[in-house]
Structures are given as C-alpha cells and as structure tokens.
Amino acid sequence: MLMQSQPYQERGGNAQHTPPGDDALSLQEWQSIVREALNQAPWRAQADMEADYADGNQLDSDLLRRQQKLGIPPAKENIIGPAIAAVCGYEAKTRTDWRVTPDGDPGGQDVADALNFRLNQAERHSKADRALSEAFRPAISVGLGWVEVSRPSDPFEFPYRCRYVSRNEIWWDMKAQEPDIKDARWLFRRRWVDRDQAARMFPEHEELILRLQNGWIADFAGEEHEGGKSTGLYAAAGHERGWTIQEDSWYNDENRQVCISEVWYRRWVQVMVLKMRGGRVVEFDEANPAHLAAVQAGVGTLQRAAVARIRRGYWIGPHCLHDSATPYPFKHFPYVPVWCYREDTTGIPFGMVRDMLFPQDSLNSTIAKLRWGLGAARTERTKGAVDMPDDVFRRQIARPDADIVLNASHMNQPGARFEVKRDFQLNGQHFQLMQDSRAAIERVSPITPSLRGQQGTATSGLQEQTQLEQSTTTLAGPMDMFKEARQQVGEMLMALIIEDIGKEETTVVIEGDTINPARTVVLNKPEQDPATGIAYLSNDIHRTKLLVAMEDVPSSPGFRAQQLNAMTETTKSLPAEEQRVMVPFMVDLMDLPRKKQVVEALREARSQADPEAMREQVKKELMYELKERELEIRDREVAARERLLQAQTVQTGVQASYSAMQGAVQVAQMPQIAPVADAIMQTAGYQRPNPGGADPNFPTADQVPPMPAPGAPAGAAEGMPEVRQNTSPAFPPVPQQPEQGMEGIETPAPTDNF
Template sequence: MFDLQATDGSVRRKEYVSPIAPGGEAIKDPPASLLDGDAAIELHGRLLDHYLREIDRQAENRREMATDEDFYDNEQWSDDDKAILEARGQKALVYNVTATTIDWVLGTERRARSDFKVLPRRKKDAKPAERKSELLKYLSDCNDSPFHWSRAFADAVKVGCGWIEDAIQDGTENEPIVTRYCNWREMLGDSSASEMDYSDGRYIFRSKWVDVDVACAIFKNRKEIIESSVDNVDQFVELSLYGDGPMDQKEMDLDRVTTGRRSDNAIGGYHRRRVRLIECWYRAPAEVPKISKGMFAGEIYDPRSPGHQEEIAAGESEVVTRTTMRMNCAIFTTFGMLWMGPSPYRHNRFPFTPVWGFRRGRNGLPYGMIRRIRDIQEDINKRASKALHILSTNKVIMDEGAVDDIAAFEEEIARPDAVIVKKAGKNIDINADRDLSQWHLELMSRSIAMVQQSSGVTDELMGRGTNATSGIAIQSRQDQGQMATSGLFDNLRYAKQKSGEKQCSLLEQFMTERKAFRITDKRGNPQYIEVNDELPENDITRSKADFTITEADWRATIRQAQADELFSLLAKLAPGAPQLVMVVLDLLIESMDIPNREEIVKRIRQATGMSDPDQEEPTPDEMARKQLQMQQQQFTIQMALSELKKKEAEIRKLIAQAAEIEAKATNTKVQSQRVAMDAAGAAVAQPGITHVADHILGESGFKSVTDQKNEAQEAMAMAQAAQAQAAPQPQPPQGAVNV
C-alpha cells in the first residue's frame, strides 16, 4: 500500500510494518499480468465510472462549497458583479462579518480541545489499556494530531465536511501510525451513504496531482501506464472530464500566465509534467475468516495476532468463514491500474473519517455555516457599496438648458469646491436622493444583526457590548448561542470517537515491537513508559480495548456557569454545615476551568481522604494513605486498650485497698465488742464497780450514745426557743388604745 500525502505535495513510497494483512494475504506489488488482466481492466472501468458519476452528482454542491470557502477568504464578489461596479465607478466593498462569526467557532474548538482515554474490556487488562492511552497520546504529540483535527473541523464549519485519515506509514523516520488532515477538495465520498462514518457506503475516492517522475519512482513497474496517462490525454480534457473546479483549482493556477512570460520560453524549456492519481477504497462482498465470540469477536482473523491465537487456544473464540463486505484499495490513473489489493487493516473500515457540518435532507450532501448566511453577507456588501457610492458622488436633477456646457458642468460638479453658474429661471437640484444612504446603512446594520441570529454567534458570545444589562440575561443569551452551534461540536466528537477506534485497532495490530517513549502531563513533568517488554501489564497486542472521548471541553462556559451556581449554594450551606462543603469541595474545584485544576483537586483529596469517583483502582498514593490510616487506627486502638488496662488495674488496686480497710474495720469492731462484753461481764459480777467506771469515763470526756442523743434534743429545743423570741411582735393598729 502507498501513502500519497507529502509536505511538498508530492508522493512518496510507504511500506507497511506488517508484510501480511489480516487473513494471511501478503501485502506486495501485484504482478503486471494481474494489473493488465481482464479482471483489473473491468475493475478499473467500474471504479472510474463510479468516480465520474460522483463528480457529476456532487458538482453543483461542490461549487457552492468552494464559494462558501471563498466568502471566508474575503472573495465575496463574482467577476461579473465586479465588472458592473467598476463600469459604474463603484467600489466593491467587503464587510466580512462571516469570517468573524466563523473564527469564533474555530477559536472555541482550538481553545478547548477534548481529551480521550482507552478502557479495557476485562478487569485484568486495565494496565495494558492504560499503556494504550499513554501510547496514543504520544502518537498524538508526534503527529500534531490536534492541529490536523482543527483543520478538518475548519473545513466542516466552512464548507460542510472535513476529512481525517488514520493510516500506516514508513516507520524508519517517523512513527508508523499517523493521523493527518485531508483536503476536502480531493475527497469524493459515496453520496448514497447515510451514516455519518460512511459505514454503509461502498467507496471513497481521493484524487491527487503528482509529478510524473515521482509517480514513476513509486510505481516502478507501471511507468508505461503513467507516461501514457500524461501523453495520450489532453490536459484540458483531463481537467474538465476527470475533475471539477474545486478539485483542480490549484492545478489550473499552475498553468495560468501571471507574469507575461510563457512557460515554453522559460530557461531550458522545462515544463512540469503532472499526472492525476486516483486512490479508491471500496467494499466488496467476499468470503473472509473472522473471529467468532470472545473479546475479538467480529474482527478479521489475523494469524500473526498473539491475542487471536491465545483466545482460540483457550477455546474462548473460534475462526469462522463469513460472507462480509471486505475493504479493498486500488490506485489508478485515467489510463490504467497501478495497484490493487485487500486492505491491510484489521478493523475493515475506511481509513478516512468525515467531520460533518450540516447535511441536506433530500440528498445528504454537506454544507457549512457560511451557506446559511451567505445571502445576508452579500446584502451587507451591496448595501455598504451603494451607501459609499451615494455619499461619494453627486446626483443632479436639472431643467433642460440650465447650463451651457454639460461636460464642463460634470467636471465642475465633481469638485468639492464647485462653482455652478446656471441660467435664470432654470432649476438645478444637486445631491438628489442623498438621504438614501442612511437607509442603506440601516438595512446593512439589520443584516449584520441577522447574521448573528442565523449563526447563533451573538455579541454576548464574542464579549461585545449588548442591550442585556443583567448577568443572568447575558448568560442566557450565551447559552442560547452555544446551543445553536452545539451540533457542530457534537459531530466533531463523533468523528474523533470513530477515528480513535481505528487508531486503537492499528495500535493493537501493528505496534508489536518493544518500544520506550516519553509523555508529559499538563505541568510538563515527563513520564517514561515502555510497552511490549515481555511484562503482561505492558503487552498491548494481546487484549482488546475501547476508545472513548472524555467530557466535551467545548462546554466549558456552560460548565463554569453551573460551577458558579454550585459555589453559591455551598457558600450558603457553609455556616451551618461546613462538613458538607468539605465532602464535595474536590468535585466543585474539578468542575471549574482554572489553571492547575488537577493538582488542586489532588491535594484536596489527599487532605480530605476523598477518592476520585471515576477511578477504577486505587493509586499508589491512595494505597499508601489508606495503609497509614489503618496504622494510625491500630495505634489509636492499642493506646485505648492500654489506657483501659491501666484503669482496670487501678480499679482492682482500689478494690483491694477497700477490702483491706473493711477487714481492719471489722476486726476493730469485733475487738471492741469483745472488750465491751468483758466489761459488761465484770459489771454484772461486781455491780458496785459500775459507778466508779461511769465516774472515770465522765471525767475523761466520754459520752455515751444516750447522752449524745439527749444533748442533741436539748440543743434543738433551745434553738427553737431562741428563734421564737427573735420573731417580730405584731403591732397594734393606728389609733387603738391600749387598755
């Protein structure tokens, strides 16, 4: 297979990494006998017929697409209209409101490009899927893919359709997988297809003009066919029959004489010989071995795929022969076939992915934003040109014979300091209808406003002053404008999804060798990754993964408005429930468009212990943090148990001390009771001694319980008597007489 895209417009030979295509067929140049055989001749005629029919079917719409692109490039007047204006002495003014509108849409895409990731189909394939994501990001950087996507999106917005190619190229100097922009003027798709990815289409053509010597260097065995395509076909017929204006505009400009020197008079008599090469990818029914069941179900069987072999050996998949629409490729000129063969890609899809703007309902042909506002733009230019002409010229209505010399009068009236001498009784009205200029300018202003209404790109979106006074009103108008252009960004998202699926398939099919590469994060920190190094987690060819587009970043303004509303709500909840704010703080910061957002969220989650809701497995940092938390919890539990044991020991000690004290008190009571019993016995034995004992105890200050109770009762009675005496006596009423 061959790569027809080069920076200098020429064609270079590209060899595929794998010498065997899915199904086992070899990728090599077919012999001349096969290319000149009856089957090749029949295929060449059939494909050339499809090509010419598509040119005829899409000719009118492609001319309109070219005109739309001219309007963006400030070419908004036709040659006929310019000639008419010049004959009137009128200036063909261009007020390019269209370009400003388109630039806002294109700038939005460039400012907020979306991201992607690769998800595994099985949990055990998570690490290989992560390696695929990293490798695709590395390839995106090497191929400058974001810039190619911006060019394709620009075509979609301007003319209605842009193209991206995902292919394999020579890997000796560059990476083998390439994603690049294709000019819409070179592409012709199946106009009967209705799906946005051409999955129901039969063919896609790409036509390129190539220098003859370069073409002969690529197809060494087909030099005669290439020379015959140049010598036996008239150049004018070639341009008019096998191409159209948009496709061959550059080629026609190469032959135009602009300096007054003809090419045949140039030094050495050199003439640049060019030939048209037509590349066709087409689908035809064929018996194809395919994978049935398992992870790779639906893919064309590739005997070189380790994943296919392992799935089949494990009994999870099997190879079956099915009649399917097999993708093929052919490269030819208008004179004969140069190359043909089956597609080397296992995904069995077109390598081209369209990025749509809008499509006409009756025939599915594309058109862009400019088509909707082109008539209004023409009216703006005509109004401006007419108003300027009225203001810069003088219109005179005069009676016949008002001046003697009309020619002299015309010359004098054109002067800003003109002096006009007219005959008495004759009327001359100078600057008649001058007031019409303001009405042209008024209609011009309304047309400019209509451009905004038709396109959805309003003054609020572009940051201009408007009649909306409140922030809510401005935000509402911005939301309305974004909704009007959301279809374009949604189509871009769909195209990136389909293109990413092809890239992921090419990665799994052709990136079979060991490779080390470097990627950088948003902070510029490098990470060094290695794939296919015989470690299972780094093998990207043995598993199947799915390509997904992350959240569309072009919704940044809407997301920012929603984040502001959430921030206001949390500010109200913070005084009463601060813990609720801490729980959702990481999600709030994540929804805001601020620098270093990921790092801020990461630190907040480290501080609060929250995890990423989209994360399937914990990161090493989270695992370390959880382990530390578990250690801290174990330490806290051990400290609590130690404290509890200490308290238990103190309690047991206190209980023992209390028991010892109680035992001592019991012994004392027993001894006292024994002494009392002995004394009572002695008193009974000697009654006379009791009086002596009472006298001795009284002298020593001992008081019996009975004496204590009697003293307490006497003290209480004395206190009550003193209280009664201290109470105030009742006074007699005033005026009463004591008797």
C-alpha cells in the same frame, strides 16, 4: 515501500485463481467509479463560493464592473468570517482528549492506561488536534472536511500522521448513509505530483510515467473538474486572482506534473466467524489450535457472515500502478469525514454559510449605496446652463468643492433653471436596510453576539449567560458530528499502536502528574499458570476489549481557569485542615512551569510542624502509650479471671462428683436411708431435672471388694482376708484399754472399721 504489481491485462488472466476478496480493481470498474463520481449532484462549486465568502472574497467581478460604470465605490463588511471564527474558537475551547477504557473488562484497566498514554502521545506528535481543527473550519463553513490517518513514507518521522485534506481532492460514494462512510463502496483521492516524484514512487512504471502525454491527462482531469476552479469573487477591486492551484496543475503544460488517483474500495466476501460466549467475535482460522479448541469445548460457535475487505489501488488515467490489500489494521478508509449538515434527499453537505449569503450580499450592497448616496447629487438644468462639457460637469458636481460656471446669457432666458438636489431621506432608508441586514445574519445563523464576544441585547449577566447557552445549544448537532469524527480518528490511531506493539513484551512507563506518581505497565508479559502449567500473556492487548471515548471535561487553558476559580471559591468555605488537602488539586489547574515541584515543596512544608504542634503530638503519643498499658493490664486481669472461673468450675465439679460418690456409698451400705433422703429432698423443694444430666462416665474397677452382710460380725465379709496382728517389737500394739475412746486404727481389732 509499495509492492510491485503487474499490469491489469496480466492480472486478468489469473483472476479465477485469486482468493475471494483479493480481486484487483479492473479498468471497467475504475471507469464506472469515475462516471458515477461525474454524475453526482453538483455541490463543489457552490461550496467553493461559500468558502470564499468565509475568507472575505465576497465581491463578484461582474458586480464590480457594473458599480464602476455607475460610480458606486465597492464596499464589504465581512460578518460571516467572524461568525465562523467564533465557532472554531468554541471548538478549541471545549476540546477534549481521548480516553481509553476497558469495554466491560475490569481486568484490563492496566492495558487501557498504558494504551491511553501511548494514544495521548500519538495525539501530540501526529498533529491530530491541528488536523481536526483545520477540517472543522470547512465543515462548519461549507459542510465537509477530511482528515487523513496514515503512516508517513519517511521512516525518520513519527510513525503516525494526521493531515487535513481538501474536499476538492476526494470523491466518495454518496450513496453511503453512515456518517463514518463505513458502508461506502469506494473513495478516491486525486493529487498532482511531479513526474520525477511519481517515477520514484513507482519505479516499476518509471518509463510509463515519464513518457505520458499531457493532453489526455488534462482532458481526463477536466472532466472531473466541478470544484476547485475560480469563483470570480475577490476581496476588493483590483485584487484579481489568475487561477487556482488545481487549475494551474490542469492547464499548465510546463509544470511536468501527472495526476495520480488513490482508490480505496471494498470487496464483500463470505467468511466463517467464531463468536465466543463473552461476545468476542473473530474470523475463524482452521490453522489456529486455539480456535479449534474453542469450538470443540463448546465455548464458541461458528457463524457465516458477509464482511468487507478493503483494498487500495493507484491509477494514472487508465493505467494501474499498484493494487493490494489495505496496509492498515482498521476497517475504515484512512480518510475521516467531518460533517456539519447534509441534505435529506441528495446527501449533499452544506454548512452555516449557505443561509448567510443573501444577508451578506445585501449588507455589502447597502453599504456601497449608502456611501455613494452620501456623496451623490441630482441636478436639474436646462440645456446650455453650464459652460462646460457634460462629462466634466458630472465629475465636478460630485466633488464637495465643486466649481460650476453657469452660462449667463442662457440663465437670463425665460424658463432657464439650474438646481442641485440631495436625497437624504433615501440615505436614511439605506441605513435602516443596512441595520436589518446585520440583524438578519444573526437571525439565520446560530451564532449570537455573546458567542462572538460582542455586545448584544443582554442587559445582565444572567441574560448574557442564557444567550451564550442558547448558541451552544444550536451548535449541538455539528459538535456531535465533530465529536464522532474525532473519536474515529482516535480509534484508528489506537489500531495502529496495537499493530506496532503486536505480541512483543512492551514496557510502558506512564508519566506521573501533579497528583499521581509515575508507574510502569508491562504489556504482553509471558507468564505460566501455576495450577495448569499453561503459558499465557498477561496484559494481552489483543484479547482486551478496549473503547476510545472522549474525556468528560475539556483540557483547554480557559476551562482550567474556570475550574480553578470555582475550586477556589469552594475551598474558602472549608476548614484549614481540608484546605491543605485541596491545595495540590488547585496547583494542578494552574499554568505553572514547575507544578510538580511546587506540590512537593508544599507537602514537605506541611510535614514540618511547628514546636507547639510537635508538643501536642508528643502529648498525644504519651496518652496513647498510657492507654495501651491500661488496656494491657485490663486484658491480663480478664485472663486471670477467666482462669479462676475455670478452676472454680473444675473444683465445683470435683466436689459434686465426690458428694455423689459418698451418697452412693451410703445408699449402697444402708438402702433404708434412700426413702428418707428422698422425702427430705422433696420437702426442701427438689425437682428432678428435665432433661437429665449427662453421664460423667467415671471409670470403675474390674473387681469390687465384697461387702459384709447387714448385721454380720466384723470380719465376716466373704473372701476378705483377716488383718494380721502387729507383733513387731518396734511397733508395739496399741493399748487395749485406753483412757478415752478409740477410733480409726486405734480400735482393738483391724476389722473394727468394717
């Protein structure tokens, strides 16, 4: 509900206390806006006439009266309407859906997918496609159409609404240069509503609304009346229209209606903005701790900038009913213009009908004259040649079964004559002119017969396709303007969706399709960083950069049928296994009521293989098992070989160490053999390793047993105790005189081994 506002006189006294950008629109400013709208270049009357031509109302009332006096029957062949309908059909055929993508933020894909689902849902329920299509037709015809994006006043309806608005209801700042009029200073819309309805909308001004006089309202509205009045064009003779809807509202004192003006305007103010390193820019708020922390940490910089504040007001004549800030989160007026062309110097919009008016008038007049010429006759007679009045004679002579009674006495006089002539050569020239008028419309408009679905000059399929492509090429400018308007409507709807979600945790279930299963995305989910313990929101929609773009391919049934035909031809050349993979994608392009169930049935049937395939599968599994066992045996064999190599390495090292020790013992006992051993090794080709080997670092005993000097008797080693003789009766000594040589412990003395 609109907030209660005070009259302008009371608000003016406190104007110095209002924050910058919150100043309400004064009466002087409102009068200046109205005067500026009145002084704009006139174009609405011409646009109304062009719209009538597109609707088939092409016969001027003055022309009909003149033709009636001459006896020329009215004729009309509307070729503008089918041309405009062909362009509207092309728009419907190439219509694409909105697609929400993360703008340079790869981590925001889940947020983009969830909002994309919500946006497509709003597209269907808000009737956005219908509103844009209704605005596209007047845009193509006369140059401009409007789409309103707002919230309905009825709380039981869908929360978002898109509606087409007539061009004669909206005036805007024509000095704006941007196509989305984001640089326009003001825009206002005027509508006539019942007094009772207006009183319920603004209950604080009920007494003022119900007691208003009709005179000044009609006068005030009539001053702005440049469009919306009768053009004087009719579809046929006798089909006259008394007045238009707006004329009835302006001049009918019995309808008890008042004219309410909805004014949108911008106030420019200086603010501080916080620009982050990643490019994100927000208005700086001193009460926000996050903004202060970003400035102190150096991750953001403060800049001063001039920004626009949008406000809205409601006026009835000089009376202000309400004035407040915009209730919408987007930075645009809630009215989106759909352009076709604009004049370079004045900015006046115009469409395709402008260049087709003269050929259409020429065609209509030529057909009328041709039809009149086929039945017209020229007579040459002397006065008194017929026995009937002149008016009766003229009516009779035009009939194919005319019965003319001549005056016999007059015809017997010398010089009397009566001749009836028909100029068929002139009719041939009229027919040629009619054909030229039909061709002229094709020349001045970008719409070829191929685009209208008619037979043209093409003699082959390639020529037909070329002409169709030429038509679509010439429509590139208007279609780009429509694409921008459609994208702006999508951005405004997404802004409303984000505002409704806010910071609340929201679960979005994205419905699956024939190919992709359904999935769930949780937006604004409260979480805590395990490392720092800081609480944050995952999938935060207010911190994710999003972009509303258009799908690359249309979603119309005709385009899906073309895709299906192309995919069918491509699938035919694929192997059987790959064809099974392509079947779900082909079913997705078909207009079947239960596509998902069909795809599931195909997948189940594909999973149930025939017996031969099952035997092949079992054989493959057995071979796979045997191969696994063989590989396992090989692995164990390799492991055993590795252990054997390790053992051999250890054994070789031990033997080498032992041999080294034995050699050291021999050299230590008999140093004389060392030179001999060196000579033997050199003769065998031994070379000292370079670099040398590593020190094995064998442990040594703390005390080394003394060794006897060379040539000393046995047992002469210093410090070595003598070996005690064995006197045990259980172990008799070894005989001193053996029959064979003794060795080891069998020697006579224990010290013999030394």
